[in-house]
Amino acid sequence: MAAIDFTGARAAALDDDFFFNATTGTAADLHDLRAGDSYDLTGVLPEQPTTSQLGRATPGSAQVPRIGLMPDELVVHLDQYVQGKTTAGSRLLAAIDGLRREGYISHGLAGDEPPSRSGHAADRISELFTDPQMIGDAEQYAVAGALMARQLGFPARVVFGFAPQNQDGGTVTLTGADVTAWIEIDTAQYGWVALDPVPPVRPIPQQKPQDPDKVARPESIVPPPPDKVDQEQGQTTPDTSTDTPDGPSAALLLLLQVLRIGGWALAIVAVLLAPFALVVVAKVRRRRARRTARTPLERIRGGWDEFADAVVDHGYDPPPASTRSEVAGVVGVLPAGVLAAVADRAVFAPDESDEREADRVWDAVAELRASLDDGLTRRRRLWALVSVRSFARYHVRDLLRPGGARREEAR
Structure with a gap:
């Protein structure tokens, strides 16, 4: 972003509460936009490297927040995606290609089959890789792609914004259907680079129901009834001698000694x-x-x-x-x-x-x-x-x- 000029009755207030972070390249205004507010934004689109150039890229030095929890299932799939890749850039491209190749899109709306649960916490990302089919939308795939990039050493962040379908110039009307997510990774050669880990929309194949084989149980053999035994036979005379209580066992004494020493320690x-x-x-x-x-x-x-x-x-x-x-x-x-x-x-x-x-x-x-x-x-x-x-x-x-x-x- 090169410059921004606010117009309208609240232009001065919007300009005073506008902040720009040059480190992350993000901007925010503390005042909510209302009817009648407008602004002119002047920006320079960064040059996007080609796939070949990105394959030779190395991680940048941008500072990003630490990851609290890395799902184990994601790491297992990542290792499979990057097998045989030696450079950092080629491993990153292989990870993004793996997500786009194996994943399917479902927004979890009414009528979407199979359903897809919303959210992007660690349990939802783990579920993305443990379900029989990898099903989600941009919310889950962007987070998964950023985590994979971070695991490979690239500083990464999730970007949430608009991606209008009509980009041939002129006036563009943005709606909720244009909201999506993607990722940006920091490279030493090209700075922040945008990548799209979201799979293309395509039919989701129906999964065959799992029908476990039935196991035949052997017939139960009923044993014959035992012969009747005279109740008077086999009875022994009860021992009427008084049992002498045994003292504490050696194991119990050792346990008590260990507990006593442990308590003092x-x-x-x-x-x-x-x-x-x-x-x-x-x-x-x-x-x-x-x-x-x-x-x-x-x-x-x-x-x-x-x-x-x-x-x-x-x-x-x-x-x-x-x-x-x-x-x-x-x-x-x-x-x-x-x-x-x-x-x-x-x-x-x-x-x-x-x-x-x-x-x-x-x-x-x-x-x-x-x-x-x-x-x-x-x-x-x-x-x-x-x-x-x-x-x-x-x-x-x-x-x-x-x-x-x-x-x-x-x-």
Whole structure:
């Protein structure tokens, strides 16, 4: 996107609340479009590489959120798709071709046979690969394609938008039927490249019903009735001697000894871990107090303090009395700078902040905290979790203040 110009009665408000992320190439306006609003968008369509060029492409360096869960069934199919492929680009193309070759389209609407369940969570994606036939729509195939690309090392994201059928120029009317999804992958040679993992619409073959073979059971042979036995024969005289109770067995004594030693060991471990647990509890209480502060401004201020504390606990050393921009510069990632600018604007702007802006700040803080753990070993992450360096940033009177926030100074 090169430029955007809003027109209409609300042009100034729409322009003020328009934001563009140069890193991800996405734009958003906090004001909803209404009747009478219009805008002129000037953009440059990126050059799409050919299939041959894409087969030689290598993964780019764009930062994307981490994957919470990778379905095992997807990984199994991916390994089958990329067999015999050696380069990263050829493996990616083979994965997309595999989805388009094996998949069938069904939107799950009334009359669609066979039916297709909506959703794109891990269980739905697993179901896509475990059902007898791979059936879904763009919602499932775009997510599956992005996960496969991520598994192959390519940064990938799902794109949700309009793909009008009539693209021969002139006026185009967009409806709900034009909504679809595809993926974009980041390459070192061509930047973000669009790929369509959605299979073409074609008839779904009817699946043959599974009719298990009937197993014939052998005839039950009824044994003859036993001969009658005289009840008086075979009876033994009851033993009237008193049974002496046995003492505890050796196995039981050994079990009790193991439990006794284990209990003492657990008690010692609990005593050793108690200080670390207190640090974690203190950080949780501090975070909760900041996030539930009385006013949106206090919540935004607390959100920045939460991120700055995480920076210190992860081993960064901002200069003494550093500004928000300086702290963000120490981290060295663009989202940190954006968060610093948003916090400064909220603190020093004459207008009052609103609840939505505070929620967005905390969402950004959560993502930045997670990004600080990227590339760290498990030991380094645990060390940052129990680090007390961030508590040294505050005076005693600041720690006693609700939310543990520092008094704001002119920066």
